[in-house]
Structure formats: C-alpha cells, structure tokens
Amino acid sequence: xxxxxxxxxxxxxxxxxxxxxxxxxxxxxxxxxxxxxxxxxxxxxxxxxxxxxxxxxxxxxxxxxxxxxxxxxxxxxxxxxxxxxxxxxxxxxxxxxxxxxxxxxxxxxxxxxxxxxx
Amino acid sequence: xxxxxxxxxxxxxxxxxxxxxxxxxxxxxxxxxxxxxxxxxxxxxxxxxxxxxxxxxxxxxxxxxxxxxxxxxxxxxxxxxxxxxxxxxxxxxxxxxxxxxxxxxxxxxxxxxxxxxx
DNA sequence: GAAGCAGGTCACGAGGTCAG
DNA sequence: CTGACCTCGTGACCTGCTTC
Ligand SMILES: [Zn+2]
Ligand SMILES: [Zn+2]
Ligand SMILES: [Zn+2]
Ligand SMILES: [Zn+2]
Numbered sequence: 201x202x203x204x205x206x207x208x209x210x211x212x213x214x215x216x217x218x219x220x221x222x223x224x225x226x227x228x229x230x231x232x233x234x235x236x237x238x239x240x241x242x243x244x245x246x247x248x249x250x251x252x253x254x255x256x257x258x259x260x261x262x263x264x265x266x267x268x269x270x271x272x273x274x275x276x277x278x279x280x281x282x283x284x285x286x287x288x289x290x291x292x293x294x295x296x297x298x299x300x301x302x303x304x305x306x307x308x309x310x311x312x313x314x315x316x317x318x
Numbered sequence: 319x320x321x322x323x324x325x326x327x328x329x330x331x332x333x334x335x336x337x338x339x340x341x342x343x344x345x346x347x348x349x350x351x352x353x354x355x356x357x358x359x360x361x362x363x364x365x366x367x368x369x370x371x372x373x374x375x376x377x378x379x380x381x382x383x384x385x386x387x388x389x390x391x392x393x394x395x396x397x398x399x400x401x402x403x404x405x406x407x408x409x410x411x412x413x414x415x416x417x418x419x420x421x422x423x424x425x426x427x428x429x430x431x432x433x434x435x436x
Numbered sequence: 437g438a439a440g441c442a443g444g445t446c447a448c449g450a451g452g453t454c455a456g
Numbered sequence: 457c458t459g460a461c462c463t464c465g466t467g468a469c470c471t472g473c474t475t476c
Contacts, residue, residue, distance in 0.1 A: 248468090249440065249441065250440080250441075251441070251442080252441095252442090257467085258466095258467050258468060258469085259466070259467050259468090260467095261441095261442090261467085262443095262465095262466070262467055262468090263465090263466075263467085265442075265443070265444095266465080266466090269443090288427040289427055291450085291465080291466070294465090308442095366460090367448070367449060368448085368449075369449065369450080370449095370450085375459085376458095376459050376460060376461085377458070377459050377460090378459095379449090379450090379459085380451095380457095380458070380459055380460090381457090381458075381459085383450075383451065383452095384457080384458090387451085409457085409458070412457090
C-alpha cells in the first residue's frame with residue numbers, strides 16, 4: 201500500500217448541475233444561478249457585480265486590478281497555459297488566471313452602468 | 319490502494335467513507351481549549367490557523383505542504399497503520415501522519431469559504 | 437436619494453526559509 | 457526532515473465617486 205500525496209484537481213460541488221441549465225444558453229460560466237445571482241465569468245464563483253466590463257467575483261476583480269495597477273509580469277505557466285480556472289483552484293496559476301480575465305473581456309474602461317444584471 | 323490528499327474527488331471531511339466511523343469520531347482533538355485557542359485536528363497541538371481547510375499547527379501544516387509539493391512516497395507503516403498522532407509522537411510515523419491529515423480533510427484547495435453565502 | 441462600480445484596506449493563509 | 461518565523465498575494469469589506 202502506498203501513500204501518495206498526489207494532488208489532482210477535484211470538482212467538489214459546483215459545475216455538477218450544469219447540463220440541464222446549460223441547454224438554454226451559453227456555456228456554464230456565463231449562466232445565472234437563478235433570477236438574481238450571476239456567476240463570475242472567470243472562475244464561476246458568485247459574481248459580486250459588473251467589474252471591468254465583466255460579471256466577476258471580488259477575487260477576480262481584485263486580482264485584475266492588482267495586475268494592471270502594478271504592471272505585473274506573472275511567471276509563465278509551467279504547464280501548457282491551459283489551466284482551468286475555477287473557484288477552488290483559481291490561485292494556482294496566476295498566468296492563466298490573468299489570461300482568462302483578458303479572454304472574457306476584462307478591461308480598465310469597460311464601463312457599463314446600464315442595468316445589465318440579473 | 320493509494321492515498322492522496324485530494325484525489326478523492328469530494329469533500330474528505332464528510333466522506334470518511336464509512337458509516338460506522340462517523341459514529342465515534344476522535345473526541346478531543348476537534349475541541350477548543352477555551353474561547354480563543356483552537357487545537358490542531360491532526361495532532362492536538364495548538365493550531366496556528368486554518369490551513370489547507372483544517373485548523374492545524376505549524377508542524378502539520380508544513381508537513382502536509384511538503385507532502386503535496388514533492389510527491390513524497392512515505393514508507394508504509396510498520397505497524398497496523400493506526401498509529402496515534404499526537405504532538406509528542408507525530409514524527410514517528412509519516413505514513414500515518416499524512417493519513418490523518420487527509421482523514422481530517424486537509425486538501426490543497428482547502429480554503430476557508432466561511433464567508434461565502436451558500 | 438438610490439444603485440452600482442473603482443479603488444483602498446488589511447486580516448489571513450500559502451509557500452519559502454533555514455537553524456536545529 | 458522538522459517547524460518557528462517570515463514574506464506577500466488574496467479577497468471580504470469599506471469608502472468615495474459616478475450615473476440614474
Ligand atoms: Zn472569479
Ligand atoms: Zn497555467
Ligand atoms: Zn498538528
Ligand atoms: Zn503508522
């Protein structure tokens with residue numbers, strides 16, 4: 201018998217349901233929970249609002265702000281630059297997290313004060 | 319059989335995988351000293367914080383970190399794999415120490431989500 | 437006034453360090 | 457290898473400003 205501290209990514213509770221809901225619209229991370237809650241388009245956590253042009257959580261909002269304030273150069277991804285970014289593992293690879301932030305459209309002047317939400 | 323910190327896939331905390339074990343959990347180690355001090359759930363030493371999803375001491379925190387980083391393969395327990403893990407003897411059997419760490423729910427992404435609404 | 441976001445704050449924990 | 461100590465990124469809250 202072997203004790204191996206291997207760590208693989210696990211998906212605790214989120215993302216399980218998606219199939220039924222996903223049928224209607226876009227892929228999972230863009231969807232609403234219900235009529236009121238919106239998900240972070242970067243990591244899928246509960247979004248706290250529309251930040252930098254994208255529905256995002258407090259974590260990704262703060263991360264993106266820090267990234268652009270100080271012009272941080274994150275260490276390149278040690279894998280294949282395709283790390284999945286989820287709430288549980290979003291802090292593992294800063295490079296891919298910022299890449300995802302940009303990919304989903306975060307930008308400094310992404311103002312939209314219309315009643316986007318729900 | 320292979321034991322890994324978080325390969326199990328779901329919350330290790332509740333999934334001690336046996337219905338019977340849950341009935342008589344480790345009594346003392348989960349408790350607090352008083353209103354302020356908390357004990358390490360692995361060895362019962364004074365916890366220094368909430369590490370890897372579990373209240374734990376600096377020792378068990380560092381031990382678990384090392385176990386995760388390098389994929390250490392500890393020598394199997396020479397006894398019956400049920401060594402008690404206490405502050406005074408926690409370094410005697412690495413195998414059982416890591417086993418205990420996993421049993422109490424330590425995981426790489428074990429963050430404190432106490433502030434998350436639902 | 438109400439609502440909603442940019443930016444600041446700072447306790448907290450992940451990961452590093454290095455004598456022992 | 458262990459663990460007391462250290463550094464610094466994270467994110468839940470807070471504040472002030474902008475837009476209805
Ligand atoms: Zn996010
Ligand atoms: Zn990556
Ligand atoms: Zn301990
Ligand atoms: Zn043992």
